[in-house]
Amino acid sequence: MxxxxxxxxxxxxxxxxxxxxxxxxxxxxFKKAFELAVLCDAEVALLVFSPGGKLYEYSSSxxxxxxxxxxxxxxxxxxDANNVNVNEDADNMQNNCEDSSNSNILSDxxxxxxxxxxxxxxxxxxxxxxxxxMEALRRIKFKKTQVSPTGRALDLNEDPEDx
Numbered sequence: 001m002x003x004x005x006x007x008x009x010x011x012x013x014x015x016x017x018x019x020x021x022x023x024x025x026x027x028x029x030f031k032k033a034f035e036l037a038v039l040c041d042a043e044v045a046l047l048v049f050s051p052g053g054k055l056y057e058y059s060s061s062x063x064x065x066x067x068x069x070x071x072x073x074x075x076x077x078x079x080d081a082n083n084v085n086v087n088e089d090a091d092n093m094q095n096n097c098e099d100s101s102n103s104n105i106l107s108d109x110x111x112x113x114x115x116x117x118x119x120x121x122x123x124x125x126x127x128x129x130x131x132x133x134m135e136a137l138r139r140i141k142f143k144k145t146q147v148s149p150t151g152r153a154l155d156l157n158e159d160p161e162d163x
Contacts, residue, residue, distance in 0.1 A: 033046045033060070
């Protein structure tokens, strides 16, 4: 009978044993990804390349490309939000947003729209506005996960027809 317990994390030297372990671990990983998707209603995508270069993939949605597109879109928004050069108005508004409640953030956003004509904003101002809106959206999603019985946050990037 084999000994169960904590496995030392080091490369398995025997090629056959390594392949068997890879296959079993890969199956377990895919099972966990499936369980996470079903139990938590999460969108999961998993890519695994074998040592020989073979691709194994799992996606809880209909296509892994859809999940990857969402990931790329999310990362570009995060990158844009992190690279914003904030001027004094946006700086003051950002500080007010951080110090105020979620409802005050929404009133700050409303003030932003009423005090400026969005059609006449330059790229830098639009980037600043986007950063403020993304922060508001992040807070709303966080709050929704706290109050939602399913714990699933609203995703405005998600296509409603896909649900």
